[in-house]
Amino acid sequence: MKNSKTLIYDGSFNGFLTAVFIAFEEKVKVADIQKNGQTQNGLFSETETIFTNVVKAKRVWNGVRAKSYNAIGTIYFAFLSETDGIERLLFSYIQKLMVSKENKQVDFSDDTVLYISQLARKVGREKHRMEAFVRFQLTKDNIYFANIEPDFDVLPLISKHFRNRYADQQWLIYDVKRGYGIFYNLERVELVSLNLSEIHHNRTKKSAAFTTNEYDYQDLWNNYFKSTNIKSRINRKLHTQHVPKRYWKYLSEKKEAV
Amino acid sequence: MNFERIKEKLNILADAAKYDVSCSSSGSKRTNTNKGLGDSSGMGICHSYTEDGRCVSLLKILLTNHCIFDCAYCVTRKSNDVQRAAFKIQEVVDLTINFYRRNYIEGLFLSSGIFKSPDHTMERLIAVAKKLREEENFNGYIHLKSIPGCSDELMYEAGLYADRLSVNIEVPTVSGLKLLAPDKKHEDFTKPMLKVKNELLRYKNERKLIKSTPKYAPAGQSTQMIIGATGESDKDIMYSATHYYKNYNMKRVYYSGYVPVAEDSRLPSMDTQVPMLRENRLYQTDWLLRFYGFAVNEIINDEHPNLAMDVDPKLSWALRNMKHFPVDVNKADKRMLARIPGIGMRSVHKVIHARKFRKLNWEHLKKIGVALNRAKYFIVCDSRDWERKDLDVGKIKGMILQNSSGKFRKQHSTQLALFAN
Numbered sequence: 001m002k003n004s005k006t007l008i009y010d011g012s013f014n015g016f017l018t019a020v021f022i023a024f025e026e027k028v029k030v031a032d033i034q035k036n037g038q039t040q041n042g043l044f045s046e047t048e049t050i051f052t053n054v055v056k057a058k059r060v061w062n063g064v065r066a067k068s069y070n071a072i073g074t075i076y077f078a079f080l081s082e083t084d085g086i087e088r089l090l091f092s093y094i095q096k097l098m099v100s101k102e103n104k105q106v107d108f109s110d111d112t113v114l115y116i117s118q119l120a121r122k123v124g125r126e127k128h129r130m131e132a133f134v135r136f137q138l139t140k141d142n143i144y145f146a147n148i149e150p151d152f153d154v155l156p157l158i159s160k161h162f163r164n165r166y167a168d169q170q171w172l173i174y175d176v177k178r179g180y181g182i183f184y185n186l187e188r189v190e191l192v193s194l195n196l197s198e199i200h201h202n203r204t205k206k207s208a209a210f211t212t213n214e215y216d217y218q219d220l221w222n223n224y225f226k227s228t229n230i231k232s233r234i235n236r237k238l239h240t241q242h243v244p245k246r247y248w249k250y251l252s253e254k255k256e257a258v
Numbered sequence: 259m260n261f262e263r264i265k266e267k268l269n270i271l272a273d274a275a276k277y278d279v280s281c282s283s284s285g286s287k288r289t290n291t292n293k294g295l296g297d298s299s300g301m302g303i304c305h306s307y308t309e310d311g312r313c314v315s316l317l318k319i320l321l322t323n324h325c326i327f328d329c330a331y332c333v334t335r336k337s338n339d340v341q342r343a344a345f346k347i348q349e350v351v352d353l354t355i356n357f358y359r360r361n362y363i364e365g366l367f368l369s370s371g372i373f374k375s376p377d378h379t380m381e382r383l384i385a386v387a388k389k390l391r392e393e394e395n396f397n398g399y400i401h402l403k404s405i406p407g408c409s410d411e412l413m414y415e416a417g418l419y420a421d422r423l424s425v426n427i428e429v430p431t432v433s434g435l436k437l438l439a440p441d442k443k444h445e446d447f448t449k450p451m452l453k454v455k456n457e458l459l460r461y462k463n464e465r466k467l468i469k470s471t472p473k474y475a476p477a478g479q480s481t482q483m484i485i486g487a488t489g490e491s492d493k494d495i496m497y498s499a500t501h502y503y504k505n506y507n508m509k510r511v512y513y514s515g516y517v518p519v520a521e522d523s524r525l526p527s528m529d530t531q532v533p534m535l536r537e538n539r540l541y542q543t544d545w546l547l548r549f550y551g552f553a554v555n556e557i558i559n560d561e562h563p564n565l566a567m568d569v570d571p572k573l574s575w576a577l578r579n580m581k582h583f584p585v586d587v588n589k590a591d592k593r594m595l596a597r598i599p600g601i602g603m604r605s606v607h608k609v610i611h612a613r614k615f616r617k618l619n620w621e622h623l624k625k626i627g628v629a630l631n632r633a634k635y636f637i638v639c640d641s642r643d644w645e646r647k648d649l650d651v652g653k654i655k656g657m658i659l660q661n662s663s664g665k666f667r668k669q670h671s672t673q674l675a676l677f678a679n
Contacts, residue, residue, distance in 0.1 A: 106611035108608040109615055109616055128301075133305070134361050135361060137360070167297075217360065224269075230308075235311035237311075
């Protein structure tokens with residue numbers, strides 16, 4: 001009997017797809033697929049380190065897409081959820097997809113399929129929330145800057161949305177939790193990592209990094225937010241359901257509530 | 259820019275505009291092709307929610323709250339003693355652009371009190387939209403209010419710059435309108451609607467021949483009705499809504515529970531509650547009509563002119579029509595699945611796909627997300643275990659109410675509170 005193996009990859013999506021490729025090609029009995037640096041050896045399994053190979057990753061991508069056009073998107077979204085053990089689940093999801101003659105992606109009576117599609121939907125919701133809750137502040141060197149702290153790693157998913165929308169202004173969205181950001185320089189979007197001296201969330205002290213008008217506009221916006229509220233219909237529960245408290249510290253209209 | 263003065267005006271004119279419910283920003287297909295600002299091709303985005311739980315997606319303001327009309331239900335009516343203010347065109351443009359660049363909003367919702375004449379007012383609204391599109395290269399969403407009684411030429415021009423146009427019908431019955439807004443005629447409302455509808459059809463036909471036909475109000479038109487101001491029945495409201503959906507190709511009809519704004523003998527008194535539950539039931543009915551394949555007379559008719567308040571309209575329909583149930587979820591067609599209480603369109607979609615692979619049982623349905631506490635009385639599935647007792651309608655209703663909790667339950671409970679405060 002062949003020993004089962006734990007595959008170690010570099011944490012990138014391409015790395016994961018390469019691992020899937022190798023598992024399929026070499027008929028590896030996969031015990032687990034783990035991120036480099038977070039490995040836990042199994043008692044009876046060997047480990048193998050996978051070197052990311054874009055060509056091999058692309059073949060998995062295309063193979064899955066040929067099987068079901070929507071499934072590859074679901075896999076990518078679920079991968080970005082960073083859930084513990086997601087690699088193992090996604091591997092068995094891909095196995096199921098490839099084995100099935102029908103479009104297995106919509107078999108919502110299969111536990112793995114349902115779970116993966118629910119995870120993907122969760123990430124999709126977070127992506128949408130970030131498109132809504134990013135609040136840019138104009139810096140003195142004319143960059144619209146925003147800090148975010150999303151539940152999932154959604155920066156790669158929102159970059160297109162912001163590129164299309166703010167094509168004529170420089171902007172930078174920085175994920176404080178994961179320590180990287182995306183910067184648009186009027187030409188294209190680049191990944192950046194910064195040494196932030198301070199995290200710009202809500203506080204009464206004004207930062208010297210931003211233009212003076214910036215605070216006037218925030219003030220106008222906060223006033224608008226208050227005036228447009230109908231007091232006789234107050235429904236705080238619904239309010240916090242739509243704008244969960246964990247996002248408040250980056251929303252200027254909730255400045256007083258934080 | 260004088261921020262203090264702008265702030266004052268913004269407070270007055272946002273406060274006056276907040277009774278307009280519509281805040282949708284989807285369905286426009288206006289892409290950013292010229293490296294300009296903004297893109298409204300995707301789904302709508304709610305950037306924030308006020309403490310009353312309503313979404314904030316557009317900067318919703320009046321150009322001015324000076325008005326020559328005296329409609330009883332309106333805060334900005336002539337005889338009401340409120341602070342008046344007016345924005346300059348450039349001020350609205352600056353506010354919109356600066357809010358948009360900071361990702362606060364999806365665009366502008368501009369309405370206005372009527373000053374001098376309807377045409378004069380409409381011209382000013384169009385001027386704002388035109389300036390945003392042509393000078394600022396703005397591709398965000400613009401919702402313009404059509405001023406009742408304005409000319410067809412202006413309605414045509416408005417559609418060239420706006421994504422959505424709307425006229426609020428406000429009072430669902432003609433007699434109610436006569437009582438509350440004696441200066442306005444019913445035709446004043448329907449004329450701009452008809453013009454927009456005809457233009458939309460004309461542009462649609464032209465696009466079939468010439469693909470580069472410019473856009474005309476790509477997100478369509480909508481309207482709004484006040485609920486609970488004139489003693490109208492739910493049937494009046496829903497039949498009139500159906501009329502507008504059908505004959506004017508409305509994208510949406512909004513229902514707005516009347517918020518008492520002034521003491522007037524023709525209106526409910528100042529201390530009446532906003533009819534939020536009724537509003538909720540009307541929206542549920544609206545959804546059943548637009549997405550679930552119900553006809554309006556199935557839900558509301560002469561026998562049942564008002565919606566039940568204790569249960570939702572779909573459950574209420576099912577309880578009246580037990581002859582269609584129980585439904586076998588593994589066999590029923592999409593139309594019938596959508597009629598089962600506790601199954602929404604998302605579950606319908608999942609059930610239809612999943613049952614191709616295996617027969618579904620209670621466990622599957624629960625995981626998919628079906629609300630079994632309601633659905634279980636109306637379905638059978640791949641299980642020997644189902645509701646066997648020969649329950650009558652009253653029993654089923656009682657058991658559903660007992661085993662669920664609703665956010666409005668307090669308001670219509672017949673049980674006396676033990677510790678009333």
